[in-house]
Amino acid sequence: MDKNNERECNEDLIRERRKCNFNIEELTNIVDGGKARTARRREIQRLLINDPEFLDEIPQDYMSHEDRYSNELRKSAHLMQKLADQESGHDIHQDIGALTGILKDGNPLMVHLSMFIPAILGQANSEQQEKWLGRSLRNEIIGTYAQTELGHGTFVRGLETRATYDPTVEEFVLHTPTITATKWWPGGLGKTCNYCVVMAQLYTQGRCYGPHPFIVQLRDEETHRSLPGITLGEIGPRLGLNSNDNGFLKFENHRIPRTNMLMKHSQVLKDGTYVKPLHNKLSYGTMMLVRVGIVGACSRSLQYAVTIATRYSAVRHQSEIVPGQPEPQILDYQTQQYKVIPQIASVFALIFSARSLSKIQSSVTAKLKDGNTDLLPELHSLSSGLKALSSSDASWGVEVCRLACGGHGYLASSNLPRTYTGTTCAITYEGENTVLLLQVARYLIKSYRSIGKETGASSVSYLADQTSLASSSSSFSNKALVQAFKLSALSLVAEAEARLQKLCDMGQEFYHAWNYCSVLLLKCAEAHTRYYICEKYEQTVDSLKASEGVKNVLQSLCRLYLIYHITLTHGDFLKCGALTPRNIAVLEGEMCDLLAVLRPQAVSIVDAFDIPDELLGSTLGCWDGNVYQRLYDEALKSPLNKTDVPDAYYKYLLPLMKSSL
Numbered sequence: 001m002d003k004n005n006e007r008e009c010n011e012d013l014i015r016e017r018r019k020c021n022f023n024i025e026e027l028t029n030i031v032d033g034g035k036a037r038t039a040r041r042r043e044i045q046r047l048l049i050n051d052p053e054f055l056d057e058i059p060q061d062y063m064s065h066e067d068r069y070s071n072e073l074r075k076s077a078h079l080m081q082k083l084a085d086q087e088s089g090h091d092i093h094q095d096i097g098a099l100t101g102i103l104k105d106g107n108p109l110m111v112h113l114s115m116f117i118p119a120i121l122g123q124a125n126s127e128q129q130e131k132w133l134g135r136s137l138r139n140e141i142i143g144t145y146a147q148t149e150l151g152h153g154t155f156v157r158g159l160e161t162r163a164t165y166d167p168t169v170e171e172f173v174l175h176t177p178t179i180t181a182t183k184w185w186p187g188g189l190g191k192t193c194n195y196c197v198v199m200a201q202l203y204t205q206g207r208c209y210g211p212h213p214f215i216v217q218l219r220d221e222e223t224h225r226s227l228p229g230i231t232l233g234e235i236g237p238r239l240g241l242n243s244n245d246n247g248f249l250k251f252e253n254h255r256i257p258r259t260n261m262l263m264k265h266s267q268v269l270k271d272g273t274y275v276k277p278l279h280n281k282l283s284y285g286t287m288m289l290v291r292v293g294i295v296g297a298c299s300r301s302l303q304y305a306v307t308i309a310t311r312y313s314a315v316r317h318q319s320e321i322v323p324g325q326p327e328p329q330i331l332d333y334q335t336q337q338y339k340v341i342p343q344i345a346s347v348f349a350l351i352f353s354a355r356s357l358s359k360i361q362s363s364v365t366a367k368l369k370d371g372n373t374d375l376l377p378e379l380h381s382l383s384s385g386l387k388a389l390s391s392s393d394a395s396w397g398v399e400v401c402r403l404a405c406g407g408h409g410y411l412a413s414s415n416l417p418r419t420y421t422g423t424t425c426a427i428t429y430e431g432e433n434t435v436l437l438l439q440v441a442r443y444l445i446k447s448y449r450s451i452g453k454e455t456g457a458s459s460v461s462y463l464a465d466q467t468s469l470a471s472s473s474s475s476f477s478n479k480a481l482v483q484a485f486k487l488s489a490l491s492l493v494a495e496a497e498a499r500l501q502k503l504c505d506m507g508q509e510f511y512h513a514w515n516y517c518s519v520l521l522l523k524c525a526e527a528h529t530r531y532y533i534c535e536k537y538e539q540t541v542d543s544l545k546a547s548e549g550v551k552n553v554l555q556s557l558c559r560l561y562l563i564y565h566i567t568l569t570h571g572d573f574l575k576c577g578a579l580t581p582r583n584i585a586v587l588e589g590e591m592c593d594l595l596a597v598l599r600p601q602a603v604s605i606v607d608a609f610d611i612p613d614e615l616l617g618s619t620l621g622c623w624d625g626n627v628y629q630r631l632y633d634e635a636l637k638s639p640l641n642k643t644d645v646p647d648a649y650y651k652y653l654l655p656l657m658k659s660s661l
Ligand SMILES: CC/C=C\C/C=C\C/C=C\C/C=C\C/C=C\C/C=C\C=C\C(=O)SCCNC(=O)CCNC(=O)[C@H](O)C(C)(C)COP(=O)(O)OP(=O)(O)OC[C@H]1O[C@@H](n2cnc3c(N)ncnc32)[C@H](O)[C@@H]1OP(=O)(O)O
Pocket: 093, 096, 110, 111, 113, 114, 115, 117, 118, 121, 145, 147, 148, 153, 154, 155, 156, 157, 187, 281, 282, 284, 285, 287, 288, 289, 290, 292, 293, 294, 297, 376, 377, 380, 428, 429, 430, 431, 432, 435, 439, 442, 443, 446
């Protein structure tokens, strides 16, 4: 589609784009993280969308379960080949964002890329990397990450799969002792992978040392048949990601060499001696890495959904605002703006926090190389909190966008249902959100109780700022609003700690008291993480070197985000005295003003997300706004439309209609 050719475009969208008062390309560069990254993303996307191999013969929704898998595997394999062929040496992990949308409904190689390779990088020692990293990067072996079992997902310490060391032959014996110990869920495990990293309870010299990672060959490298002692299969249809062949796996006393235990952090020596790691949660590192990646992935899903909903809201006309006048664009309804525009603001919140988290991760990783694990707990807390809030915000945001498109949003061809099912899974995988938030709360309470001790953890240093509990501000700058978030988080942590302490003073065991306070603890974790997001948003926008137009747009979006979230949880702000009822009322009024200010820029802001139509894959969200013709054309692809009268009519309906004669 030629974006300069207005003649092909819907008139409403032409008018919207003429209202733009900022430099779209500049905003695109901010979204991508710089001009060079925009250029690189575009180059990759051009490479993909001009390739007919990525086209589906028929829409996926009309394919059988097997055909869907096969079709996505075909495209995934082609994608890997294509990226490997590029002389410019694309780093698929760096460029993962550029690939969003090319593969639909999951892809069978996703966990190979996002977990198997990172597990080798993060958990294997140098000899092991020598053996497996190159092969996995060249796709000579394809792997997954098999941790979750039928009986245990969250509680990793409760895993039942055993790896028992046999020093006589220097092998581990992998065994699945019960039905509940069956590995269940790993992406690509069913039919695609021939290797995997298995998390199993390590037994040596008669002692259990807890879950550790092992690399295990599952299938013959020539025939792809599952190896003796291994039972493998796919777990069946899911809400979404149906081409991911999530699988099950059982071991029957399956033997692997000692050197298949991933030994970067802990080791089992030939005689069976266990050498412990620097920190006992280092074996959870792969999960932490992916949690960081999920924050960015969620911002991309939301970009897709909000691009669709905003463009459609500009094209769609419905009802009337002024009696007797033509039907307005639905984007002119304030309630519609309230659905869509905060989601645009949320995209930037997630982008900026993802970047900040990535930086922290890099510095913690660098310190780990020098044997310093001091900041690991803080990274665990931040990555858990941000993974949880980004996935729940994005899932809710995508669903709001779907609802904002009325009936058409329910159609598969809008691409909103699939965007939703592809996002909501992130609430569950890589650590169920409630569970991760309770990990954040654990860290907060611990930090609160150790006020005065120097930990070097900056994200919780505010907990020591007791004076701020008394100081509600009368100013309403963005900085002042961020302070209100801080006050609200601090006050919730203080309240939860006091409640816990009171219960313990009354004789309750700490763990019972913890469970009894866990709804409040969850709120603490959410408030703390929201404060982190708001602070990064405000700081990033404030320090941004940008043109006036772009800066104004981002400042308005940031302010909308702050106010929107205050209004959603205003009780917490009132309770701690950070804001008064009058303040809240003023902010609510200002939120409506901001919606009106941002409304004329909405289409241009989502244009700045720069998602090519071929990747957006939506009848409602295309750049040209030619919504109705596309909806009609897609409907014609339904196999039911191949004949005027379907066979099922003769088989079932006709007999029913004639039965009473
Ligand atoms: C080069 C590659 C680059 C990039 C690639 C990366 C990303 C790709 C990009 C985008 C991703 C997009 C899409 C996603 C892709 C794939 C998703 C598809 C597949 C999904 C896979 C999975 O779901 S795998 C399975 C995931 N499972 C879980 O997450 C389980 C959750 N449970 C747990 O983590 C733990 O059980 C628990 C943390 C809840 C509790 O652990 P437990 O051992 O029982 O804990 P306790 O003994 O109670 O101790 C708690 C103390 O331990 C500390 N702790 C816990 N975890 C950590 C950690 N990771 N690090 C540091 N410390 C940790 C905790 O703070 C407690 O400390 P105390 O001091 O308070 O005791």
